[in-house]
Amino acid sequence: MDFQYDARTQELRENLLDFMDSQVHPAEPVFHEQLAALDDPWAWDSVPVLKELRDAARARGLWNLFLPGKDGAGLTNLQYAPLAEISGRSLHLAPPAMNCAAPDTGNMEVLHMFGTPEQKERWLRPLLNGEIRSAFAMTEPNVASSDATNISTSIVREGDHYVLNGRKWWITGAMNPNAQIFIVMGKTDPGADRHRQQSMILVERNTPGVEIHRGMHVLGYDDHEHGGHAELSFTDVRVPAAHLIGGEGDGFGIAQARLGPGRIHHCMRSIGIAERAIELMCARAEERVAFGKPLADQGVIREWIAESRVRVEQLRLLVLKTAWLMDTVGNKGAHTEIQAIKIATPTTVQWILDKAIQVHGAGGLSQDFPLAIMYAGIRTLRFADGPDEVHKSALAKSELRRQEARRKAQA
Known part of the structure; x- marks a missing residue:
């Protein structure tokens, strides 16, 4: 690099x-x-x-x-x-x-x-052109959506149409009336191989049978600043067959192709959140006095600041390495690193935000600073695009295979 x-x-x-x-x-x-x-x-x-x-x-x-x-x-x-x-x-x-x-x-x-x-x-x-907005409807309330093959929304072919029935939640941006198109993931063939059951289809917001029930709250925030997270349902929703993305059974593969870049983009932006949190933490530490001296002179505060700098620099290098690998060997070749940054980024940035909030005292919990809403967003990222535990399990499985192959090659 x-x-x-x-x-x-x-x-x-x-x-x-x-x-x-x-x-x-x-x-x-x-x-x-x-x-x-x-x-x-x-x-x-x-x-x-x-x-x-x-x-x-x-x-x-x-x-x-x-x-x-x-x-x-x-x-x-x-x-x-x-x-x-x-x-x-x-x-x-x-x-x-x-x-x-x-x-x-x-x-x-x-x-x-x-x-x-x-x-x-x-x-x-x-x-x-930025004329409309959209939403991606995959997560469901009635199944463990950490396993994408659990998705139960049905997509059934009827002549020149598909008919959708199911319920989704945590659909980011869907509360925005300008989110005019939803990409919906559901099952077209429940009897197929578990990774070939799913398909993706385009559903327009105003299609009969599409109902938006409520906006979800994230640690008390409704996130209306970027369209919220909706719970919605599809009841006998008829969609032209031409709205299917790819072919029947391609949904899981398309989801993986979508989530690879999405994961790294989240991680890139999260480093910016961490940098702003460090700036706010340092400024607050310089201006506030406790027990006769500025917070910046308190040993524990200096330790937090130093550790925050070390952690964000380590994280940035891992993210840049991942980006470089995606460019040079493709998303599949960078799969281990994509999983690694998805595991490392939210927990690292969450730790930095926690310390920044602590330095701000009660103000850090308030609307006077952006730290609390940043924390809520980063905590959400430990679920978005797959929870930590799924990525850790997959990464460990891959590492075990790699180490086994190395041992056999040396035998």
Whole structure:
């Protein structure tokens, strides 16, 4: 790996840093004020200041940076990594301002890789232009969705249509009325091999039988700043057969293809969260006095600050290595590292946020600082795209096989 940024990455990085300092960070309080004034609190993407930021990001060439190829900015994972990190410092504002916010990013990747020309024209193009939003409906309340083969929503072929029945929850962004298209994962053939039972299909929001029941809360937050997390149901929902993504039975494979980049993007942005938490922690430690001296002079506080710096530097190197491997040997070749960063990132950043909150005292728990909502989001990430335990089990299984092969080769 070459640790130096190439010319294009450096140019984009400087551009993005200026955008963050001059426009995004000053817009953060404005965004929340304007969002609070809306009649529909879930319609976050209609806030005027966000449109201004989107126009500015487009003009600067900071648009669709996440997506490789001609549909996006054409960046490699290694080029995008430092940019995603910077955007993570203002997670609810910078990624959507650049059209790089989940779950739309993953959905655009799915349509980019597997969509038909008609599907791309009808849904990918408006998503790439930031005209509509989307949601990815996989997780279900009645099964352990950590095992994706448990998904029970039925997708049954009837002539030129598929009929969907099932219930989903924690569907990020679905409360937003501008989330006009859902990618739904369900079973088309429950009798097939367990990894060939699932399929993915595009369901428009206003299709009869689609009902949104409620928004889910995350440690007390409704996350309306990015469209919330909905519980919804599908009752005899009829969808044209042309809305199927790929073929019947391709759903599990498509999900894996979607989650690989999604996992690394989450990890990249999370490093930005950690960096902002360290900045806030240091500033608070310098300005507050306890027992006759600044918190920054207290031994335990210095230990937390030093340990935070060490941990985030270790994490960044692992994420960059993973990005480099994805570029050079592909997602399959980088599978071990993708699992490793998914395990390491949320727990590492959660630890840093915990210490930053502690340094802030009661203020760290309040709405006066972004630390509490950052903590809730990072804690969520230990479930999103697969819980820690699933990744640890799979990684351990892979390591055991690798070590066994090494022993046999030496025998």
